[in-house]
Amino acid sequence: MLSIREAQLKNKRVLLRLDLNLPMKDGKLTSTFRLRAALASIRYLLARQAKIILISHLGRPQGFDKRFSLxxxxxxxxxxxxxxxxxxxxxxSMAVRKKAERLDNSEILVLGNLRYLPEEEANDLKFAKELASLADIYVNDAFSCSHRAHASIVGVTKFLPSYAGLRMEEEIESLDRLLTRHPKPFLMLVGGAKLKDKTDTLRNILPIAERVALGGGTANTFLKAQGEEISESLYEESLLDVAREMINHYPEKLILPVDWLVEYLPSGGFRISDVGPLTLAILEREIAHAKTIFLAGNFGISEDERFRGGTEKILRIMAKTLKRTIISGGDTVGLAEQLNLLSRFAFVSTGGGATLEFLAGKPLPGLEALKERCPYCRGAFGGKHPSFQE
Structure with a gap:
């Protein structure tokens, strides 16, 4: 794919797709990480006297809804x-078109929430063409949205010269390195609520990583598959056979919790809510031994402050090591941001689902769309790209 560094930008109107779907509470932002991650591309464009038309979505509005205003x-x-x-x-609208036409060099016009219009998620080509007609160049710097085949991610590339932004490049480079040329031993820690979202990622990573540790609801399905009593804890019945298959095939690689904190319920049952101290001691030793550590998802019910201690400790242990450390997932990154630890990791991915799908080896529609617009990726010039990987 072509890099933003290869584009002629001066005096050009640039349609810049970002992911500014930032978490908010009571109308106030609770994390600005994704915005700050996008600043490098914005400043690059401004320094080269481009005219930026910035587009993003926020939440899932059903039509225009002021609560989802940017x-x-x-x-x-x-x-x-x-x-x-x-x-x-x-x-x-005609008013938007006139504002775009009046933009001067190094100015920014931010459009309304893309998801006000259903055509965005439908990847409607007529809508994509109208959106593209506002600009001369398209730049995708929204890696975290690029697993979605939406109009602003895929459709617009059919109508404009299309480039990857600086953050997009960094995401691809860091995650590709994780798959193909990471320092060994490689430890992957996978938490979060649902195994379903991570099954393909685990299948792709287990042959690569030396160790894979599980936590959260993801681990519960494996514990249930092993015959552990998990009472009313979250797990996925339909994936018990998948969990058994992985346990049987990779017994030396998988690390499951050996103790846990529970919340007792009025029914008399309990719910596993966080990993326990023995498990954390095992994980601390594994982190000390590994040279590449990747954390995706929290190991407890971290929205409840009583049960975020396990993930906090894992993050603090990772932050202290000088090894290559990477974290991803909105909840995990948000917790690390609250703890003021983001700068202590080698790389922090903006992606959640996109990161998992990339690590599963799946083609991401947004990346495939950029490749289709790249002559090198289509085999021209011998397929040899001078500055950026295919």
Missing amino acids: EPIILELKRHLKVPIFWTEEVL
């Missing part, structure tokens, strides 16, 4: 950038 995010953006930033709640 306004709080734009106010945060203005804190970081001392350039003119214009904003409209509309996505496409």
